[in-house]
Amino acid sequence: MTAMRLIVVGLGARAQTWLKVIAANPDVTIAGLCDPDPAARDRLAGQYPKAAIGADLSEVVRAGGDAVLLCTPPAGRAAQFEVCCQHHMAILAEKPLADDLATAGRYVAMAEAAGVPLIVGLNFRYLAVTQETIRLFATGTVGTPEFARFTYERWRDGTLGHLNKYPLTMEQPMLWEQSVHHFDLMRFVYGAEPVRVYARTFNPSWSMYRGDANVSAIIDFDNAMTVNYQGTWQGNWDRLGFEWRTECTRGVVVQRDMFGRLGYARRQDTELHDVPLPAHVDWITDAAALLASFVKTWRGSTAPQCTGHDHLRSLQMLEACVISSGRGEAVELAEIRQDAIKAG
Ligand SMILES: NC(=O)c1ccc[n+]([C@@H]2O[C@H](COP(=O)([O-])OP(=O)(O)OC[C@H]3O[C@@H](n4cnc5c(N)ncnc54)[C@H](O)[C@@H]3O)[C@@H](O)[C@H]2O)c1
Numbered sequence: 001m002t003a004m005r006l007i008v009v010g011l012g013a014r015a016q017t018w019l020k021v022i023a024a025n026p027d028v029t030i031a032g033l034c035d036p037d038p039a040a041r042d043r044l045a046g047q048y049p050k051a052a053i054g055a056d057l058s059e060v061v062r063a064g065g066d067a068v069l070l071c072t073p074p075a076g077r078a079a080q081f082e083v084c085c086q087h088h089m090a091i092l093a094e095k096p097l098a099d100d101l102a103t104a105g106r107y108v109a110m111a112e113a114a115g116v117p118l119i120v121g122l123n124f125r126y127l128a129v130t131q132e133t134i135r136l137f138a139t140g141t142v143g144t145p146e147f148a149r150f151t152y153e154r155w156r157d158g159t160l161g162h163l164n165k166y167p168l169t170m171e172q173p174m175l176w177e178q179s180v181h182h183f184d185l186m187r188f189v190y191g192a193e194p195v196r197v198y199a200r201t202f203n204p205s206w207s208m209y210r211g212d213a214n215v216s217a218i219i220d221f222d223n224a225m226t227v228n229y230q231g232t233w234q235g236n237w238d239r240l241g242f243e244w245r246t247e248c249t250r251g252v253v254v255q256r257d258m259f260g261r262l263g264y265a266r267r268q269d270t271e272l273h274d275v276p277l278p279a280h281v282d283w284i285t286d287a288a289a290l291l292a293s294f295v296k297t298w299r300g301s302t303a304p305q306c307t308g309h310d311h312l313r314s315l316q317m318l319e320a321c322v323i324s325s326g327r328g329e330a331v332e333l334a335e336i337r338q339d340a341i342k343a344g
Helices: 013-023 038-045 057-063 078-086 101-114 128-139 173-190 285-299 308-327 333-343
Strands: 004-009 028-034 052-054 067-070 090-094 118-121 145-153 194-202 214-221 226-232 241-248 251-257 260-266
Touching: 004 013, 004 057, 013 028, 013 067, 013 285, 028 038, 028 057, 038 052, 052 057, 057 078, 067 078, 078 090, 078 101, 090 285, 101 118, 101 308, 118 285, 118 308, 128 173, 128 241, 128 251, 128 260, 145 173, 173 194, 173 214, 173 226, 173 308, 194 308, 194 333, 214 308, 308 333
Parallel strands: 004 028, 004 067, 028 052, 067 090, 090 118, 145 226
Antiparallel strands: 145 241, 194 214, 214 226, 241 251, 251 260
């Protein structure tokens, strides 16, 4: 089978992981590399002598390509979407698809009108811990999920050299860059859609971010699940605090690390039962599975996963958090969807 000729757009932090993952996948070759920053291009030029390299996707695409991996910041992707749609290239876009819901909705509509597959890089869906959590719920090991607490407490020093810089000046960096993964996981794992969000976003006094680094939210889902969420990028201890505990009718399911450590307990158990998970390389195994799924979608051999259309539902949750925080009251997701339909 012919390999997919992939153009990587945006050669910053995230692209470095993707380049490793692509190199290990025989079904994908790098056809082009694109970044307006000459230093970013120069760093890679010697390693990819056969790839077309340029500042602008409209130039790079002239050398040919089947698909594009968008690793650019979420703001300002319109021109890239136009080129992909004109040239009928499948798109794998890093999350979040855009930095506001209306723009993301336009991208989804553009791709649908052009008949171009649009997949969003929601790599955490592909972790074994995520798949095993779904299996635990499906087998009813501890009964049916009813409510949960999801905490993600991180000291994220946004000035570190290996991290992107644009979140430092975003209005809602935690929500749009990080919580988007968590909200997507909730929808995916519980197989449910949100109906109501009551949220407060704010910034601690010591925050290095201009916008809000904290998100607190109570989220109600259409299967009667309620999730109590706390996320921060400015938690004041440089150790990641991750815990996702789901209360079920006969016990609990607890994930204690963002890449693994899954356990469950029935009500009277004295300890958690560890759920064995396959060997895993953080950031690599998950992205490799996502890329494999993207290739299958491009070949037409599997139904697309993580579609742009589906992603809009997670972006609606972000928008609902911002509106709820501003109003100081709960927001129905139906209101956000209605607004999106009017705007679209
Ligand atoms: N899924 C994950 O786990 C994960 C992890 C990190 C980042 N990301 C996402 O990846 C995306 C990129 O993040 P990053 O950390 O690599 O940011 P970054 O700032 O490190 O890199 C972005 C790169 O895009 C380039 N760029 C900007 N405009 C461009 C354009 N028009 N055409 C081509 N290149 C352009 C910049 O010059 C820069 O080199 C974001 O959407 C981010 O949320 C996802």
